[in-house]
Amino acid sequence: MTRDEKKLIIDSLTEKLKENPFFYITDASGFSVAEVNAFRRTCFEKGVEYKVYKNTMIAKAFENLDADYSKLAEGALKGFSGILFSKETSNLPAKVLLDFRKKQGKKEFRPVFKGAGIDSDVFLGEANLEVLATLKSKEELIGELIGLLQSPAKNLVSALQSGQNNITGVLKTLAERNGN
Secondary structure, three states, X not given: OOHHHHHHHHHHHXXXXXXXXXXXXXXXXXXXXXXXXXHHHHHXXXXXXXXXXXXXXXXXXXXXXXXXXXXXXXXXXXXXXXXXXXXXXXXXXXXXXXXXXXXXXXXXXXXXXXXXXXXXXXXXXXXXXXXXXXXOOHHHHHHHHHHHHHHHHHHHHHHXXXXXXXXXXXXXXXXXHHOO
16 A cells, blocks of 8 residues: 555545544454444444544544544554444444344454544543443433423423412412422
């Protein structure tokens, strides 16, 4: 591979990392061709992209980013490395990994989770995979926030409706709810 070809791959990977704020580095070594194809198919079906890169190219791409991924480069870029990319959901690649492992039904965990970059934060090691899978997505957090913000308004509307739409009825209803 020529220097120019390597530069094109590194530039392409840098752009992909900039476009996808959530990425997970895995090790799928030991997979047969059929298993790799099954994993890629599962990723595609779930809306996650999976690509294999050389560690040196991943490290060079990390250097081109604004965030500091040096810990991820040092801790995760050994052996065979593939990257799962997700544009919108931080926990989706973790869920894909765990679901694929369940379907395999083997005692050894493949692909192995090596590390992740989530909005410039770094997570290393297999122990973090379960934690990452339970993270709430941005949409889930916004939904919960909207629900919390709507709650006082719903209580007021409920009090108005049960208090015969006059101020004394509302005050009486609110006082009964608070146990006063």
